[in-house]
Amino acid sequence: MAKKTYDLLFKLLLIGDSGVGKTCVLFRFSDDAFNTTFISTIGIDFKIKTVELQGKKIKLQIWDTAGQERFHTITTSYYRGAMGIMLVYDITNGKSFENISKWLRNIDEHANEDVERMLLGNKCDMDDKRVVPKGKGEQIAREHGIRFFETSAKANINIEKAFLTLAEDILRKTPVKEPNSENVDISSGGGVTGWKSKCC
């Protein structure tokens, strides 16, 4: 009797150092807006956005985590149910890039094994302050077999593309159980096959 407003629910998670722009990336995607004032996320928050992919209404519940170390015990407990994780760094902050391996380790420790991962180098509009070359982001993404985008929440670059690509990758792996399904693309269901670089 209950009429669902969506066909599938995907749970995504944003992680990365404090101040790299996780909340802004999410805010751009969910509300198509940007705010320059920095308000540190307290623990964990989420936003909902419904998108349509391959004729399916997909409700994305996107969890936004606090990057600050003091919230880690809270945030890591949210890794478990995530189907997709976006790891964000700031191209103007070398430390946030160095910490990628730490965040990847966190994913290994706390998330589901088959979680879809994606690397985002945010703030790519600030090219004059860039300290992380795009090639380095591409390289580390290639090494871990994950997708990579350079994004800008402020200039609205690659934000929607990143979320939709992640959702598509999850959709591809999602077992089809609905009788009305015409999705036959199960061959690539095992995991991420391609690594892709998108221009900023």
Place this chain on the structure above:
Amino acid sequence: MEEPPVREEEEGDGEMDEGALGKSPFQLTTEDVYDISYVVGRELMALGSDPRVTQLQFKIVRVLEMLEALVDKGSLAAEELRMERDNLRQEVEGLRRRGPPAQGEVNLGPDKMVVDLTDPNRPRFTLQELRDVLQERNKLKSQLIVVQEELQGYKSGLIAPREGPGGRRRNDTVVTRACNANSDKEEKTIMKKL
């Protein structure tokens, strides 16, 4: 003679000199030595100019000089010790005054921190409390979103009020019921998947 003439006039004779000679040797000052030297010198002078007296006088002067050096050194050392004692006393008093917090710091392990109870922004809630509040906030938020979607559905006519389980009752009650039923199910779906 080496005695200072000023002293001679100021202190006169007798009592002060006796005083110096009657003192404990450990309390002698250089002033006392000069007093003694004055008394002895006066008595030697009274003995006249016998060459034996002159000879003895040299030795006495030498002995007095030695005594002066010893007393001088002794009083310097005593003064130094006194200053050091006073410094240490002050230090102890200072440490005693700062006693309790200093002791607290000492007792802290390497991973402990001190909380200023007068700071209105001091940490006072546990991580578990924050976790619970966040969980409740997020649960309510997801329920609100579900309800908002439901409401939108009714407003736009996507969900007809009679689809609710109430059947042919009055519209407003049915709407409420349908809304509840739907949101409950939706909520369960979300919670299950979270």
